[in-house]
Every structure is written in structure tokens, then in C-alpha cells.
Amino acid sequence: MAGKTLYDKLWDAHLVKMRDDGTGLIYIDRHLLHEVTSPQAFEGLRLAGRQPWRIDANIATPDHNVPSAVAERSAGVDGIADEVSRIQVITLDENCEHFGIKEFKINDVNQGIVHVVGPEQGLTLPGMTVVCGDSHTATHGAFGALAHGIGTSEVEHVLATQCLIQKKSKNMLIKVDGKLGAGVTPKDVVLHIIGVIGTAGGTGFAIEFGGEVFRNMSMEGRMTVCNMAIEGGARVGMVAVDRTTIEYVKGRPFSPKGELWDKAVAYWNTLHSDADAHFDRVIDIHAADIKPQVSWGTSPEMVVPVDAAVPTPASFDDDVKRRAAERALEYMGLQAGQPITSIKLDRVFIGSCTNSRIEDLRAAAAVVKGKKVAASIKQALVVPGSGQVKAQAEAEGLDQIFTAAGLEWREPSCSMCLAMNADKLLPGEHCASTSNRNFEGRQGFGGRTHLVSPAMAAAAAIAGHFVDVRDLVRA
Amino acid sequence: MKPFTVLKGIAAPMDRANVDTDMIIPKQFLKSIKRSGFGPNLFDELRYLDEGQPGQDCSNRPLNPEFPLNFPRYQGASVLLARENFGCGSSREHAPWALEDYGFRCVIAPSFADIFFNNCFKNGIVPIVLDANTVDQLFQQMYASEGYQLTIDLPAQQVITPDGEKIAFEIGAFNKHCLINGLDDIGITLQDEGEIRSFEERYRQQAPWVFQPLQ
Numbered sequence: 178m179a180g181k182t183l184y185d186k187l188w189d190a191h192l193v194k195m196r197d198d199g200t201g202l203i204y205i206d207r208h209l210l211h212e213v214t215s216p217q218a219f220e221g222l223r224l225a226g227r228q229p230w231r232i233d234a235n236i237a238t239p240d241h242n243v244p245s246a247v248a249e250r251s252a253g254v255d256g257i258a259d260e261v262s263r264i265q266v267i268t269l270d271e272n273c274e275h276f277g278i279k280e281f282k283i284n285d286v287n288q289g290i291v292h293v294v295g296p297e298q299g300l301t302l303p304g305m306t307v308v309c310g311d312s313h314t315a316t317h318g319a320f321g322a323l324a325h326g327i328g329t330s331e332v333e334h335v336l337a338t339q340c341l342i343q344k345k346s347k348n349m350l351i352k353v354d355g356k357l358g359a360g361v362t363p364k365d366v367v368l369h370i371i372g373v374i375g376t377a378g379g380t381g382f383a384i385e386f387g388g389e390v391f392r393n394m395s396m397e398g399r400m401t402v403c404n405m406a407i408e409g410g411a412r413v414g415m416v417a418v419d420r421t422t423i424e425y426v427k428g429r430p431f432s433p434k435g436e437l438w439d440k441a442v443a444y445w446n447t448l449h450s451d452a453d454a455h456f457d458r459v460i461d462i463h464a465a466d467i468k469p470q471v472s473w474g475t476s477p478e479m480v481v482p483v484d485a486a487v488p489t490p491a492s493f494d495d496d497v498k499r500r501a502a503e504r505a506l507e508y509m510g511l512q513a514g515q516p517i518t519s520i521k522l523d524r525v526f527i528g529s530c531t532n533s534r535i536e537d538l539r540a541a542a543a544v545v546k547g548k549k550v551a552a553s554i555k556q557a558l559v560v561p562g563s564g565q566v567k568a569q570a571e572a573e574g575l576d577q578i579f580t581a582a583g584l585e586w587r588e589p590s591c592s593m594c595l596a597m598n599a600d601k602l603l604p605g606e607h608c609a610s611t612s613n614r615n616f617e618g619r620q621g622f623g624g625r626t627h628l629v630s631p632a633m634a635a636a637a638a639i640a641g642h643f644v645d646v647r648d649l650v651r652a
Numbered sequence: 653m654k655p656f657t658v659l660k661g662i663a664a665p666m667d668r669a670n671v672d673t674d675m676i677i678p679k680q681f682l683k684s685i686k687r688s689g690f691g692p693n694l695f696d697e698l699r700y701l702d703e704g705q706p707g708q709d710c711s712n713r714p715l716n717p718e719f720p721l722n723f724p725r726y727q728g729a730s731v732l733l734a735r736e737n738f739g740c741g742s743s744r745e746h747a748p749w750a751l752e753d754y755g756f757r758c759v760i761a762p763s764f765a766d767i768f769f770n771n772c773f774k775n776g777i778v779p780i781v782l783d784a785n786t787v788d789q790l791f792q793q794m795y796a797s798e799g800y801q802l803t804i805d806l807p808a809q810q811v812i813t814p815d816g817e818k819i820a821f822e823i824g825a826f827n828k829h830c831l832i833n834g835l836d837d838i839g840i841t842l843q844d845e846g847e848i849r850s851f852e853e854r855y856r857q858q859a860p861w862v863f864q865p866l867q
Binding site: 190191193194196197198199200202204206207213214216217220225227230231233236241242259261262264265268279300302304305310311312325326327328329330331333334337338339340342344376377380381407408410412431433437438440441444476497498500501504595596597614616617618619622623 | 668669670672674675678679680682683684685686687697703706707735736737740741742743744745748763764765766767770771774775824825826837838841842844845847848851852855858859860861862863864865866867
């Protein structure tokens with residue numbers, strides 16, 4: 178009998194029962210909540226007269242609607258200028274209070290983007306099932322956890338039953354071996370992967386990221402990669418537990434301590450795919466082939482290396498893809514064949530659940546240190562992922578480096594990743610963004626998003642157009 | 653949830669691949685704390701020429717004359733024909749809420765993104781996967797014939813064209829059962845309450861760190 182994949186092990190450990198129709202009832206360890214996808218679920222609970230099954234499984238924090246501007250933020254929830262946003266954040270507060278769910282409120286130092294907060298607090302632990310009404314829940318798979326996004330009906334289902342009805346996914350292994358070149362970051366790795374497999378390549382699969390590159394990658398890097406599994410179509414992205422995982426988790430506020438810690442570590446060390454495990458699909462990628470990436474279109478698979486040109490629609494052999502490319506070029510206001518480095522930018526956004534952790538901010542600060550944002554850039558935002566990340570960055574003086582260079586240092590929130598707060602693009606504006614989606618209108622009505630790494634975004638802020646960050650590293 | 657048995661309705665096109673949930677319902681409308689009322693903002697950025705705001709009366713907004721759902725021939729449509737990877741991106745259930753509120757009860761596509769696919773079943777919408785060639789034929793027939801209607805016979809698992817052609821589709825037995833009977837699956841899961849409790853007790857012994865209090 179073949180061994181088990183990491184996904185198989187996590188599935189088996191949480192399987193309450195297989196049902197007659199072939200779906201499984203899966204037990205949920207950790208449930209993260211934010212203000213956008215939870216109000217209707219809480220309302221459903223109330224209407225049905227139900228209580229949360231296990232209160233301590235749940236943790237909440239507002240992130241999507243929370244203002245990043247320092248002045249607006251200082252007055253707390255009452256200071257949110259947009260009334261509809263304010264009501265949504267207040268509703269989360271009220272629901273958490275009513276049901277007794279722990280919440281990091283708007284101006285708590287532990288508040289932040291839910292996918293930054295969970296790991297940094299030790300609320301995300303290896304081996305857990307982690308769900309949230311947010312597709313980027315895949316982030317937590319970096320810990321050898323089974324983590325994925327769910328809809329609001331499922332949020333209610335988890336609150337009421339501590340379980341989810343799931344169809345087991347197939348197993349995919351994406352192996353990246355070799356060493357990454359200087360200036361090539363985890364963001365470039367995952368954008369490259371999405372370029373290879375396509376935005377639906379992982380549909381129906383749980384992806385495990387394996388190989389030398391991920392073994393050598395920090396936890397924050399692994400989170401960036403797993404975060405974007407969903408952009409490759411997979412709800413679940415995972416990395417096996419190793420010493421890097423254990424060291425990151427140790428000593429976090431909600432990590433187990435003492436004897437419980439030792440017992441947990443003994444179990445966590447089993448969380449890797451067996452050598453003879455079967456994967457339904459295996460993709461091999463060479464690290465040396467990965468260059469800094471820039472998306473040119475309106476789907477995350479529309480991505481090329483920074484030293485390439487915007488592709489011509491005719492280069493796609495599939496008719497649907499060709500039409501999509503034509504439409505994307507029109508929306509993006511780009512010419513086929515123009516060099517990526519000729520794309521001029523209006524705004525720069527460094528933040529989001531993909532790239533707002535301390536290592537991301539350090540990488541961006543290293544690029545802008547002692548330089549000035551180009552005069553043609555209307556705005557360059559740096560939005561830390563949590564109050565803790567913000568405090569750490571300030572302790573290291575990164576905020577000073579950013580503001581001296583002309584970037585704005587903001588308060589933790591999802592911000593311009595999806596423009597639910599006041600941070601947004603205007604029609605036609607090009608943005609170098611460290612976020613995860615370049616869909617039409619994602620960062621603002623008519624806005625044009627280019628997905629890049631923090632170092633690439635920072636370099637673009639200084640130059641006013643895309644530049645190959647490897648040239649800066651070599652210099 | 654409204655039960656779904658047999659539906660006969662006008663088919664309308666969403667003729668592009670990788671339609672994401674941001675496109676189905678843009679983020680500004682996600683600020684609502686309700687489950688209903690999203691229909692007027694379905695495909696907002698494609699459907700109107702201006703930028704929509706939450707709570708706005710959409711009846712006087714400038715319509716995009718090139719967007720098919722604005723064509724007279726597709727008014728009242730309840731079946732959406734779509735292409736590959738429909739519903740990708742954000743997990744927002746506001747996407748099926750908007751489709752349902754607009755009047756769509758069925759989406760037919762060669763493939764769907766996983767989370768959206770799942771969310772449909774919770775809202776009385778039947779997502780039907782047919783092979784790409786078949787979907788393409790349906791598109792061509794629909795374009796060629798104004799008032800083109802499809803019948804979705806869920807109990808028989810068939811899509812029936814105006815010519816009487818019957819196209820079989822697959823659907824999970826549990827999802828089918830819930831759709832036909834309009835059932836809320838929380839109630840069904842809670843029938844297994846005893847098994848969940850005994851699993852939880854066993855699991856608590858094995859992994860006590862999962863059960864640490866947060867307060």
C-alpha cells in the first residue's frame with residue numbers, strides 16, 4: 178500500500194465520518210472571522226436559535242473595511258468615515274460580543290489582516306484544519322495545516338457544527354529544486370508557478386509545494402506561496418513541517434507551552450508526505466528558470482518575467498485565451514510587444530495578506546533606502562499586515578526609511594488589495610502591487626494592477642516604471 | 653433555500669473564460685450585512701457605464717449597450733451559459749447571492765472554480781459542468797435563436813434543448829438531494845451530532861493543544 182501525502186494525513190486526522198455519497202465530514206480546529214463574510218452567518222445562527230459549537234475555535238479581527246490612513250484610524254471604529262464600512266465593522270464587534278468570540282478590535286495592537294494575525298499569534302498551528310470566509314486562507318497551509326477558504330453559508334455551518342462537508346481533493350506536488358537567483362523572491366516563485374499551471378491548473382487539487390526551494394524558504398516566504406495557491410485554482414496549498422516551521426511557531430502567544438509543546442512537536446514532525454506517497458499530478462520546476470515576475474493582464478496567469486515583453490494575443494494557440502489576451506490588453510492599455518520595463522506606473526502598493534509581513538517590508542525598505550520615489554508616482558503606500566508587524570518595522574526604523582523616500586506609512590488593513598477602504602486606483606491608473614489579484618476593477622474601478630514582489634514594487638516606485646530588481650542587486 | 657426541480661428558462665451568455673467573483677459582484681457591494689438585494693449590482697462594472705455605489709438606485713444608471721444581459725432578448729434569463737473556470741478568485745458568497753437575486757438558477761460551464769461551485773449549492777443554484785464542445789454548441793444555438801430556452805431537469809440530471817436533445821450531467825447525490833428538497837445542510841449535519849461529539853472527545857486526547865482556551 179502506498180504511503181500517504183501530507184494532505185491525506187491531515188484529511189484522515191480530521192475525518193469524523195465518510196458519508197454515503199462519498200463526501201466526508203471534516204472537523205475544523207481553527208475558524209478565522211472578519212467583518213465582510215461573517216454578518217450573514219451570525220444572522221443565520223440567530224434566526225435558527227443556534228450557538229457556536231466551540232467558542233475557542235474562533236478568532237475574529239476586522240481587516241477589509243478598516244481605514245489605513247493614520248488620522249481616520251485614530252478615532253477607532255467611530256472614526257471610519259464610510260458609514261457602510263463602519264456598520265460592517267461594528268456588526269463584527271457586536272456579533273463577537275454577543276457570542277463571546279475573541280476579537281482583536283480595530284485599534285488593538287494585535288489587529289491586522291486575518292492571515293497575518295493567525296500565524297503571528299500562534300493561532301495557526303501545524304496539523305490544524307483552518308478555515309475562514311476568505312479564499313486566501315490557503316496561506317496557513319505553510320504550516321503543514323489543511324487550510325482553505327469557505328463561503329458564508331459554510332462559515333455558519335462551521336460555527337454551528339464545528340465541521341464542514343467536503344469532497345476530498347486530488348493530490349498535486351509542485352516541486353521546485355535548485356537555488357533561486359539574487360532578487361528572486363517567494364512571490365516570483367508563486368507567480369511563475371501560476372504562469373506555468375494556469376489559473377485553473379490546481380482546480381480540484383490540494384497542492385503541496387516541495388523541493389529544495391521551499392525547504393530553504395522562510396515561513397513568511399512559504400506563506401506568500403501558499404497564499405496564492407488559490408490563484409492557481411487550488412483551495413489548498415501546503416508545505417511540510419520541518420525545523421523552520423517549529424522554530425517559527427515556538428513562543429508565540431497562543432502556541433502550546435511545556436509538556437503540551439513537546440507532545441505537539443512529536444506529532445507535527447510526522448506531518449510530511451511519505452516517500453512512497455502517490456500524487457495524481459507532479460510538476461517539476463527549476464529554480465534557475467525563475468526570474469522576477471510582473472503580471473501584464475487581468476488574470477494572475479497573465480504573467481511574464483520582467484525582462485520580457487507584453488505578449489501578442491496571436492502567441493496563444495487556444496481561441497478562448499487569445500480573446501482573453503486581447504480583452505486584457507485593451508483593459509490594461511498596453512501594446513503587444515512592448516517591454517515590461519516600459520510600463521509607467523501611477524501608484525505603488527506594498528501590503529496585503531500576500532506580502533505585508535516584516536520580511537516583505539525589509540525587502541522593500543532595502544531597495545528604497547536613501548532614494549526618492551519618482552516624481553511621476555502619485556502615491557506609494559506601505560501598509561503593514563498587522564499592528565505587530567507595524568511595531569516591529571518601526572522598531573527597526575523601516576517606517577523612517579519609507580517616509581524619507583516619499584512612501585506613505587499606513588495602518589494595518591487589506592487596503593488597496595481590494596479597495597474596500599478608501600485606498601483605491603482611479604480609472605486607467607497603473608499600479609505596481611504586491612497583492613494577489615489583477616482582476617478588472619479589483620483595486621478600484623478601471624484600475625490596472627500589475628502583480629509583483631515587494632522588492633520589485635519598491636524598485637518601480639523609485640524608477641516610475643518597472644525595472645529588473647536583479648540589476649540593483651548586482652550593482 | 654428555494655427547492656429546485658425542473659426549470660425552463662431563457663439562456664443568456666457570459667462569453668469569456670475565468671470570470672472572477674470580483675466581476676460577478678464588485679467589492680463595494682460586499683459591505684452589506686444582508687444576504688439579499690445584490691441582483692441590481694450583478695456584473696456591475698460590465699453592466700453599467702458608471703461606477704456603482706452601495707445602496708444606490710440603479711434604475712437611472714447608464715447601461716452598457718454592449719453587455720448582453722442588457723439586450724432585450726435576454727431579459728428574464730434564468731440560465732447562464734459561461735466558459736472555463738467560472739467563479740474563480742474570491743470566496744465571496746455574494747456572487748451566488750447576486751446571481752440568484754437577479755434571477756439565475758443555473759450556470760452551465762465547462763469548469764468552475766471550487767469555492768464558487770460549492771457556494772452555488774447553498775443558494776439553490778445548480779452549477780452544471782458540460783464538456784467544452786457541448787457548451788460551445790449551446791452558445792451557438794443560443795446566439796442563433798432569440799428567445800432560446802433551456803430546460804434543466806434536476807431529478808433526471810438532464811439539460812434539454814428546444815430541439816428536445818437531452819444532455820446528461822453529473823451532480824453529487826447529497827447536493828442534488830438538498831437542492832430538490834430545499835434543505836439547509838446544517839440541520840443535516842447536526843443529525844450526526846453524536847458522532848461529532850465522540851470524534852471531538854477522542855481527538856481532544858490526541859491533540860489537546862488544539863483545544864486551549866483563547867480568553
